[in-house]
Amino acid sequence: MSGDLSGFSMFDLFRDEARTHGDVISRGLVDLESDPTNEKLIEALMRAAHSLKGAARIVGLDLAVGVAHAMEDAMVAVQKGEAVITPTRVDQLLAGADLLAQLTEIEESGVDDWTMSNVAAADTLVTDLRTPVTDTPSASTKKMDATPPAPTESPREDGAVRVTATRLDQIMRLAGESLVESRRFRGVREYLVQLRRQHRTIQSHLREARLQPNDDTMVDLARRQAARTELELAEHQDQLDIFLGRLEELADSLYNQVVGSRMRPFDEGVAMFPRLVRDLSKDLGKKAVLQIEGETVPVDRDVLRDLEAPLTHMLRNCVDHGVEPPADRIASGKPEVATIIVAARHQGGRLHVTVEDDGRGIDPERIRSKVIDRGLADTAVAQALTNQELYEFLFLPGFSTTSEVTDVSGRGVGLDVVQTMVQDISGGVRIESEPGRGTTFRLTLPVTRSVVRALIADIGGESYAFPLPHIARIEKVTREALSDDRRRLQVGEDNVELLDAGTLLELDPVRSGSWVHAVVIGDEEDQYALQVDGFHGEEDMLVRPLDPRLGRVPHLTAAAFRENGEPVLIIDVEDVLRTARRAVVDHAFEVQPESAPAQAGPRILVVDDSITVREAQRAILTRHGYDVDLAVDGAEGWERLQRGEYDLLITDVDMPGMNGIELVQTLRRQKRFDDLPVAVVSYKDDVAQRQLGLDAGATVYLSKHVINDDQFIETVRSLLQS
Amino acid sequence: MPDAGTESRGFREDVARWLEALQSPESADLPSHPNLLFFRHAGVELAFRAIDVGTVEAVSHTHRVPHRQGEVFRGLAATRGDLVPLGDLSAAIDLPRDGDEPNRVPRLVVLSPADADSWTLIVDVVHGVELSDPDSWRTPEPAMPFVDSIVETPRGDARLLDTAAVIEGLEAVLR
Missing domain, CATH: 3.30.565.10 (Histidine kinase-like ATPase, C-terminal domain)
Structure with missing residues (x-):
């Protein structure tokens, strides 16, 4: 324990020191028994007992001082050649170490009780340690209880964590830098306000220009203002890129340092x-x-x-x-x-x-x-x-x-x-x-339970993480790679059982497309391919335990947040393997054959705050064989998009809360929606509005007047085909 | 139409200010007039004691939990760097289903009473936090499960929910 110790009491510090010296004494004595003349070992043991005595004196633990002193003297006697190490002496010294180790497990308020109940044992021990030993064990010594620890939570779970001063300094430095860097966001915000003002000016010039079609002055002004704004934007974008890069670097370093502080040498355990x-x-x-x-x-x-x-x-x-x-x-x-x-x-x-x-x-x-x-x-x-x-x-x-x-x-x-x-x-x-x-x-164990590098896969429209060390490989193959009964995946010479991840997790079955995405788990002798909806690449994630109220959830170990803030559940691959082995026997979780309901028609999400328009669109689309979901505004639409998988989004523009333009902008920021066609449908049908929709990322902009025309359904077909 | 971003930001700031005011020691100045968070869900006007509400947010990310999904437990909701169980209020307190809310602006209400673990609920419309005089509250007749009192508001009678009972109902599905 080092760095800022102001948060610790003197007794906390003593406990930490006693733990360290106690470990040295216990291990050293066991080694000394098989190497009783090892001078370096004897010196180390003597010093540990001496330090323990000093620490106990500082906190007024007289009983502990007496025991540590007797242990120190016993080692000094060996150093001077006045005594030899025998099994009996080792037992006595271990008993002393055990007695002192009890102090590392009690609260300061319990010291008096501890003293009262151990006075007699300590006196006997001190007497024994000061008496020349014979080869027969002393009756007064106690041995460590070798009963295996119960598999319960350690009472020290929320106790102090040792962090070196160097690491703490690095964490402080990085935290300080992060604070300074984050303040630069204020500048970004101020610029955005200024940009908004400039944008309004351009709009105002353009409005005036429309009123005076023969006068180019306003158009020129707008053009000049737009050119200036573009230059400024480019400049600020460069600055923002540098700033973001620096911030990510800082966050990364800080994260690594904090994670590193959780690591302890194996020896300690x-x-x-x-x-x-x-x-x-x-x-x-x-x-x-x-x-x-x-x-x-x-x-x-x-x-x-x-x-x-x-x-x-x-x-x-x-x-x-x-x-x-x-x-x-x-x-x-x-x-x-x-x-x-x-x-x-x-x-x-x-x-x-x-x-x-x-x-x-x-x-x-x-x-x-x-x-x-x-x-x-x-x-x-x-x-x-x-x-x-x-x-x-x-x-x-x-x-x-x-x-x-x-x-x-x-x-x-x-x-x-x-x-x-x-x-x-x-x-x-x-x-x-x-x-x-x-x-x-x-x-075989995880090095840490705090951080995991994992493959993110999509199952039932949501993200799940497969820790990389548990994955044999991933496959993206055409459906031809499936066996006729779709129960096995054939890649090269490998032929593995194929299981539906959606069914396994009691979610919707994985939707079949022209590609089959599978995560192959298990060792070479015992592999299974778990079909998922798609892959999102690899990410490092900070692991968080699942809410304890959920109890043990089959096939899951923990949760985490993705880099974009989206929650992800981490798959317990070992548990999935166990289930997979059983499942293969009774054919559960197999990928459904072609005729299964998983092969539904294209799925369309309609987002509109008008119940009339929503229902009109639903009726038309359902009549043409499409599977339609509805949402009443952008926020609900966004929620549905994240949960489900859609082939087309049709959205209104003007809606309370998140409007259609914001919805389209939001989804276009996520790579997984790159290929999702979007039709913006609005009563506002002027050029500026159309441009606004298309700039936000809409594939087409339709007037609501066409909903009852063939043009609407033809556009839908064309978007789905593209 | 008001700028949605501004409106949303204004709403968040208002709620944060109200909740902060309520949960700060100064709230003891008006012990007899507790603040209530008024909202509408499934077409029913409802309220929670604001002291039991941790925060109100725009709905961002939610995630189903395999093997645990049900009518009442809907998964986990991301809120301020945490993942909190998400409950379905309609199912939990037996409100009418499929009620169409024409002005739906879904919000995530995080229930964090002092003596229980947090839950999140997605509600249709949040009106805001308002002081309310308990002398004006009525006992529901006949008694309604999960409802502590009936509170008169300009929007009509609102059911003041018994947070402990609601949470107990939510927790029950996880046991």
């Missing part, structure tokens, strides 16, 4: 595990050490927190069921001490975490016989299962190959729980094992 493995193996009469690789790999603090419970489960499983007793290991030619490695690395935009042991491994034949015994598959099917397929059974609730029940992990730790936890954070888990050589759990 796994610091407690060497101790866990040490205590657990000791309890079970086994010998095991934990090595951590990829300590500095940055991981989002939320992912790190959510990883704690599944990692604890897997490590307990490794020690309890994977690691053999020392005698067995020696007999099979292995080192007496088992090695468990927890490693982290980034690959392909995902965090890969492995938990690997060199224990006895998993015997696939035992799983096979259990599968048969429990009737999970008939003998012929079970015999044909590969090892990898057999390991998948270990993730079934209640499935275990061991009949031995232990205090540590029952009858084989619930790997179903591990899988659920990992899936809850959009990850996956696989097991690899070699009998006699060991087992590896491979976890």
Whole structure:
């Protein structure tokens, strides 16, 4: 914790420092046990205890001062050669670290209670630490509770976040620059006001010119004013481009810095595990050490927190069921001490975490016989299962190959729980094992849950995001690439199941056009093509959790906003895959055949504030086989356009709220409506009004007088054909 | 016809000013005359206590939520950088359906009472925020679900909705 600390109490600062030194002591002691003469380690431990003592003194925690002091003295004695590190001494020092660690979890108001209830334990501990050790464990020491943490929200979720001073300075600088840059918008606004004034002047000159058709003076004035305005506009557009570029750059940097501040080194989330493995193996009469690789790999603090419970489960499983007793290991030619490695690395935009042991491994034949015994598959099917397929059974609730029940992990730790936890954070888990050589759990997780780069696809007229690391590829192919029953997509040599994303999400089925857009998900062995309405490209998005009142929504993980401010829901691809596998069996969510109702006639949106005109247009268009939707003004029209998919928009001009011109301007600002033909229909039929409509982006401008003529329906046909 | 942009901006500024005035400590000066947000929806004049209203906005972006859509829950509405559940007021309080509103200017009303989570509603026409004397309110007879009182206005009687009951009805569909 650094930078501006004015918002923190002295006790907050002590807690943070105690947490840091406590981690150093816990991990250092576990290492020291296997390397008891490591001078650097002893020095580091002594310094950590010394610093903890100083910090406790500042906040008046005398009891903690006494314990830290005794721990420091014990390490100094080892440094001076007056004492040696023995398992008993390590246990005592760990007990001291545990006692002090309790202070990191309580509020300042609870300090007195904590002191009262720990006076006796602290006194005993201090006495023990000042007494020469024998090889027998001290009765007064306590061990860390190795019970796996419950899969609940961390109480520290809203606690302080550590941000380095350098990063905080960068964030402050960028925020300051953003503030200054944003003020330049005032200048833009002032110019727009001026521009509006100039525009009115031109209109006024043109009006006068119409009254005096033989006098060119006003026309000349208008022309000169228009030329001046155009020059100014070009100049301001250049300035605005520079300004916007700078603003985007600033926002981007600020965003990256803030996101970066959420990242913590992997080591920070796994610091407690060497101790866990040490205590657990000791309890079970086994010998095991934990090595951590990829300590500095940055991981989002939320992912790190959510990883704690599944990692604890897997490590307990490794020690309890994977690691053999020392005698067995020696007999099979292995080192007496088992090695468990927890490693982290980034690959392909995902965090890969492995938990690997060199224990006895998993015997696939035992799983096979259990599968048969429990009737999970008939003998012929079970015999044909590969090892990898057999390991998948270990993730079934209640499935275990061991009949031995232990205090540590029952009858084989619930790997179903591990899988659920990992899936809850959009990850996956696989097991690899070699009998006699060991087992590896491979976890694939998001690096961060805060930011996701995703493909934006259109489903049912709305945007959905598919996180890129989950996508195998995307396809835009003609309908010829579909199998005859439209259930499979054939691209090159690939032939994958095709599912309708709209139906899967319980929305409208995806509308068939001449092109098929599909997002291919899954790994090479198990791929599915999800048909969507279209693609909108890739975007980086700040992930926001869905409103908790919605509960767990199938197939969705979170929400976000697109760069244009439009909300987007993020697809839980792993969940979709699970559903897809089931769906293929019962033919749910398949793309509808040609004769299905999805093949409706062209869909037209009519926007008009007059009920008479609206209904007249609806009657005519419906009579000619078109599917018609109505909206009473521009705002509702815009709402409908965003939700649905239309082949033509017919809009009035004068409407309350958002008028027709504003509606057309709004939709033309969005690329997805580039190809949407728009007919503006109005009673105002003069040249200026027509030009206004066409300049806004209308494809044609029609007079309302033609609605009952053939010209209207012919224009509609022509627009739909174009 | 007034400039739509100006009209819209003016409306937003008015509502913001009214709500700010109401929700600031100074509002305690008139504790007996609460401000009400008057609006019309499905052809019925309605009102919420303005203290329960977070803001009123033009309708911008909404998004359906797969597997959760229903008559009452219509998805999520984007409001000031947040995504808030969107309810269908007609369905929630059983107003007439398909009522044609000739002067419809749909607005997003964000309900944010102090003791409940926010909801958004799209209403047909917002009249504005006005002080109202509770002594002039009448108890609806017979009792009407979701309606706290009947308030006389120049536009006719308005039903003052019981925000807590409305929100309870909305929340019920998500449970």
